Amino acid sequence: MKIEDVYIWDINAKWLGISPFQLMENAGAGVARIIEEKFGKGLKVAIFCGTGNNGGDGFVIARHLSFENDVTVFLVGDEIKIKSEEAKHNWEILKKLDFVKIKTLKDSTQIKGLDLAKFNVIVDALLGAGTKGELREPIKSAVEKINEYSGKARIVSVDLPTGYPSSVKVNCDFAVTFQWDKEEYGGFERIIAKIGYPKELYHLIGPGDVKFALRKKGEHKGQNGKLLVIGGSEDYFGAPYLAAKAASYIVDLVYLAMPEYSARRINDPDLILRPFNGENFIEVHVKRALELSKNVDAVVIGPGIGQKEETKKFVRGFVKQCEKPLVIDADGLKAIAEDLNILEGKTFVLTPHAGEFKILFGEKPEGDLIEKVRIVMEKAKQIEGTILLKGVYDIISDGTTWKYNKTGNRGMTTGGTGDVLSGIIGGLLALGNNPLRASAVGAFLTGFAGDIVKEEMGENYTALEVAKKVPFAIKWALEF
Numbered sequence: 001m002k003i004e005d006v007y008i009w010d011i012n013a014k015w016l017g018i019s020p021f022q023l024m025e026n027a028g029a030g031v032a033r034i035i036e037e038k039f040g041k042g043l044k045v046a047i048f049c050g051t052g053n054n055g056g057d058g059f060v061i062a063r064h065l066s067f068e069n070d071v072t073v074f075l076v077g078d079e080i081k082i083k084s085e086e087a088k089h090n091w092e093i094l095k096k097l098d099f100v101k102i103k104t105l106k107d108s109t110q111i112k113g114l115d116l117a118k119f120n121v122i123v124d125a126l127l128g129a130g131t132k133g134e135l136r137e138p139i140k141s142a143v144e145k146i147n148e149y150s151g152k153a154r155i156v157s158v159d160l161p162t163g164y165p166s167s168v169k170v171n172c173d174f175a176v177t178f179q180w181d182k183e184e185y186g187g188f189e190r191i192i193a194k195i196g197y198p199k200e201l202y203h204l205i206g207p208g209d210v211k212f213a214l215r216k217k218g219e220h221k222g223q224n225g226k227l228l229v230i231g232g233s234e235d236y237f238g239a240p241y242l243a244a245k246a247a248s249y250i251v252d253l254v255y256l257a258m259p260e261y262s263a264r265r266i267n268d269p270d271l272i273l274r275p276f277n278g279e280n281f282i283e284v285h286v287k288r289a290l291e292l293s294k295n296v297d298a299v300v301i302g303p304g305i306g307q308k309e310e311t312k313k314f315v316r317g318f319v320k321q322c323e324k325p326l327v328i329d330a331d332g333l334k335a336i337a338e339d340l341n342i343l344e345g346k347t348f349v350l351t352p353h354a355g356e357f358k359i360l361f362g363e364k365p366e367g368d369l370i371e372k373v374r375i376v377m378e379k380a381k382q383i384e385g386t387i388l389l390k391g392v393y394d395i396i397s398d399g400t401t402w403k404y405n406k407t408g409n410r411g412m413t414t415g416g417t418g419d420v421l422s423g424i425i426g427g428l429l430a431l432g433n434n435p436l437r438a439s440a441v442g443a444f445l446t447g448f449a450g451d452i453v454k455e456e457m458g459e460n461y462t463a464l465e466v467a468k469k470v471p472f473a474i475k476w477a478l479e480f
């Protein structure tokens with residue numbers, strides 16, 4: 001688990017109804033409990049607090065310890081800089097208390113002369129996960145002051161030693177970090193305090209994942225990814241159009257490659273058409289399709305492409321030589337099912353429903369969520385790629401971890417929502433997301449767009465309405 005997961009988890013925890021206030025209360029209570037367990041009660045405690053949420057945790061620790069200990073809070077920085085609601089709330093409470101002493105240290109001159117000899121415990125609640133760059137004053141002087149007492153007083157850091165991982169950091173006896181150990185942390189002893197996260201946060205996709213997947217959206221045209229959608233046949237032109245339309249809300253440029261017979265049915269200024277002669281894709285088209293794939297960041301292949309033998313050979317020929325991240329969907333899955341080895345060494349997402357999963361792997365995922373997860377993980381590991389199994393709960397796995405999505409509704413069975421999904425996943429791959437995140441967030445956004453449509457229209461809607469709600473689903477998640 002990385003530090004970036006903290007922010008995804010916080011947002012998804014809020015989405016589940018777990019408030020930042022609860023998290024901060026649990027964080028502070030956890031540190032206070034560990035301090036009393038380790039050092040007993042009747043302590044003289046100095047708590048150094050920054051103006052972020054690390055400091056907010058310190059305010060909570062002060063309140064909890066003040067019940068049976070002598071507590072002094074040193075706020076390092078101006079209280080007007082305390083930003084978050086939860087930190088402000090806990091600061092306001094502290095200011096009403098009479099047994100907790102508060103000293104505000106606005107600049108380093110106030111810190112240099114401090115004498116902390118009377119304290120037997122010093123808490124470092126200055127900076128935590130929000131630290132950016134080298135320590136600035138007056139935090140830097142506070143760290144140096146605390147370190148003067150290393151070996152004399154017991155020093156406990158909140159979440160991580162302030163200044164970590166730079167050389168100027170608090171020499172703490174240990175840090176209390178929250179919920180799980182972060183793989184980036186090293187070189188200091190850690191004790192973990194749970195703060196009330198449910199296990200679902202490891203696996204359930206939420207708005208935090210969407211924010212993270214779209215964080216790279218830059219300002220300049222063309223920087224935001226280019227996608228190629230290859231699909232359509234003499235029978236279908238809607239499917240590739242839906243995939244391309246949905247993707248056009250995520251990336252700047254979407255090329256739509258279709259047989260000219262069906263391409264002539266499309267006139268959408270958002271898409272750049274690349275017609276191929278004839279009525280269906282056939283093997284001779286592989287060369288030119290590969291040419292097109294060279295100047296995009298990801299490719300979606302399969303929507304509406306049909307199941308003619310010639311077309312299947314085209315799909316296998318293209319997949320075998322394509323060097324870009326791939327989403328293989330719909331009839332494309334049936335084409336590669338005959339020779340999964342062509343996926344070797346590729347970066348790809350397969351997006352089967354249960355029936356296509358059976359065609360690919362010879363068995364239909366049955367049982368409860370965990371049983372289905374096991375089967376999907378096993379197959380994803382076997383083909384060394386990412387599989388998104390569509391269903392009431394979408395299940396995504398890259399063979400080592402797994403995610404699941406609960407957005408969407410019964411109306412999603414309408415034809416074409418799978419095409420919208422493959423387009424969004426392709427767009428997210430084109431933005432540089434890895435296949436697991438791209439497919440997990442694609443599943444969330446497609447289902448959420450369907451939920452928005454259902455709010456307005458009930459459960460009888462077409463996939464085009466879902467595609468058009470994708471930007472609203474993104475807007476909701478980014479503003480959450």
Ligand SMILES: NC(=O)C1=CN([C@@H]2O[C@H](COP(=O)(O)OP(=O)(O)OC[C@H]3O[C@@H](n4cnc5c(N)ncnc54)[C@H](O)[C@@H]3O)[C@@H](O)[C@H]2O)[C@H](O)CC1
Binds near residue numbers: 024126132159
């Ligand atoms: N889910 C959880 O794990 C929870 C963690 N909690 C605590 O929240 C902090 C992260 O809080 P955040 O406000 O994002 O950042 P910080 O408080 O760590 O720092 C921001 C603060 O510090 C200033 N600052 C940043 N870099 C520097 C620098 N190099 N020098 C000086 N000052 C700096 C910045 O201006 C801000 O004022 C996490 O560590 C946990 O302790 C939640 O309380 C509970 C849930």
Ligand SMILES: [K+]
Binds near residue numbers: 126158162
């Ligand atoms: K800290």
